[in-house]
């Protein structure tokens with residue numbers, strides 16, 4: 001473009017000058033040849049001058065300034081200057097040049113620079129291109145949380161960028177190019193530095209990062225490549241179409257801990273579901289867990305009063321919150337009260353065993369006392385009168401209360417153990433009156449008294465207290481009659497125990513005697529009897545050993561019983 005003369009100006013000058021000369025030629029009667037030469041050759045030295053501008057191509061950043069140097073080859077130029085709507089000031093000047101400062105360049109424009117030389121004016125133009133690098137690149141993801149299978153929009157725009165022809169906007173998903181738009185060939189009307197795409201959400205897109213890059217390539221105009229990028233935006237995909245479900249037993253006993261569970265199925269991402277559970281207004285502290293597509297929370301609830309209460313569960317994920325409520329009914333049902341009119345009855349005493357519903361139970365439960373006649377009206381106490389015998393010591397009574405709450409039958413059972421007090425007894429089973437020891441073996445006097453409270457036992461031999469709890473190696477002088485006395489608060493009882501210590505030989509011969517007498521009837525030969533002698537001896541020994549083991553066991557049981565009796569006499573056992 002530079003150096004191109006303005007066609008209109010050239011024509012005017014070219015015609016005007018030959019006409020003036022022609023008149024002068026006619027007047028001075030110059031030769032025709034000279035005239036022709038002048039007409040045909042308009043190239044006077046002045047007309048060969050050139051006008052140029054520096055720079056010859058201007059790329060100016062928006063709002064910045066530009067210095068322009070207009071110069072000519074005309075040795076003695078006439079009027080000159082620039083034509084532009086831009087604010088300009090002359091900042092320098094030479095005989096053949098002028099320099100101007102253009103300020104606040106905000107629009108593309110064409111500047112004319114002109115010089116006249118010997119009445120001829122020539123000009124040259126400079127096109128000024130304004131550019132604006134993409135400083136701010138904005139990426140919008142809408143909506144921020146997208147339900148699976150729904151469309152979302154990715155929009156990228158650059159508020160200030162120029163020239164659009166040289167702009168390329170690229171949408172990126174991670175490092176991958178998703179879409180690219182060049183503005184070069186687009187119609188002027190659609191020219192906004194913007195690109196919009198619509199995408200259908202898939203679970204895999206969750207947490208994908210999106211960004212937008214703007215490239216402004218001015219390399220062909222003498223500039224460079226300017227790049228701008230948007231901050232990264234993360235897309236969130238969710239699936240949450242089902243309401244939470246509450247799992248809890250519909251009946252709660254006041255004061256009892258119960259687990260409540262709230263669950264959401266087909267939810268994604270399950271681990272990000274947030275739960276809040278409430279029993280009426282009180283928030284429950286819950287424990288969250290998830291498994292595949294299922295998110296759940298559990299908590300412990302404890303109803304403090306009877307009646308209907310609302311349990312609610314709120315589950316939220318991203319922009320969605322779902323709520324479920326459930327009514328639970330709480331009741332009071334303490335176990336029935338089972339009483340013995342006498343706590344420590346003596347054997348032979350009449351006892352009234354009574355079972356009644358707890359006062360806090362509402363409505364009154366139906367009671368069933370084991371052993372008592374059945375089918376009482378609700379609330380009516382069940383009772384049983386009987387005479388406590390020694391054998392009843394340790395007997396258990398149980399009472400079952402049943403209550404119907406919200407159509408459900410509930411049961412509570414109380415067990416009580418009866419302890420009957422009775423005088424000591426030395427029975428043949430626990431304390432045999434005749435005990436046979438085998439010489440050389442270890443024995444203890446076998447005597448376990450009965451009685452409640454557990455009696456203390458003292459045994460004497462020849463008036464001397466005999467320590468029956470220490471195993472004794474049986475000798476002949478252990479033979480004799482021992483006197484054992486069992487005593488408790490209710491009285492005492494004594495028994496003589498005859499201990500016979502058999503010598504080894506004595507034991508064997510008595511065995512032979514027994515065998516002989518029994519065998520006599522069947523007429524077995526004496527030799528055959530002699531042959532059976534040795535195996536019998538061994539049997540006898542084994543038998544005695546077993547006897548000793550049994551004694552030891554009995555003794556340890558006895559020790560336990562004594563210990564028990566010193567602790568509780570009556571125990572209540574609550575069974576649910």
Ligand SMILES: *[C@@H]1O[C@H](CO)[C@@H](O)[C@H](O)[C@H]1NC(C)=O
Pocket residue numbers: 054069070071092094097098099
């Ligand atoms: C303007 O251009 C002319 C011709 O090229 C040159 O001689 C002159 O020094 C320039 N002026 C400035 C200030 O550079």
Ligand SMILES: *[C@@H]1O[C@H](CO)[C@@H](O)[C@H](O)[C@H]1NC(C)=O
Pocket residue numbers: 165166184217218219220221
């Ligand atoms: C910039 O835009 C101009 C005008 O459309 C064009 O001539 C030039 O080739 C473009 N430059 C690049 C690098 O695309």
Ligand SMILES: *[C@@H]1O[C@H](CO)[C@@H](O)[C@H](O)[C@H]1NC(C)=O
Pocket residue numbers: 259260287289298299300
């Ligand atoms: C909740 O569930 C977890 C895991 O299943 C379990 O360990 C925890 O005991 C539960 N808590 C309650 C209050 O039930």
Ligand SMILES: *[C@@H]1O[C@H](CO)[C@@H](O)[C@H](O)[C@H]1NC(C)=O
Pocket residue numbers: 352353354381383384385
């Ligand atoms: C046993 O006790 C119950 C309840 O206290 C009472 O109603 C009942 O009459 C008593 N039975 C006897 C025989 O005393």
Ligand SMILES: *[C@@H]1O[C@H](CO)[C@@H](O)[C@H](O)[C@H]1NC(C)=O
Pocket residue numbers: 394395396415417573
């Ligand atoms: C009575 O109950 C207690 C405790 O449950 C038990 O140890 C005992 O053996 C029971 N007695 C009888 C006679 O069943």
Ligand SMILES: *[C@@H]1O[C@H](CO)[C@@H](O)[C@H](O)[C@H]1NC(C)=O
Pocket residue numbers: 475477478
């Ligand atoms: C039996 O006699 C032995 C000695 O022969 C004696 O040491 C022991 O004390 C006596 N036993 C009793 C129970 O008197």
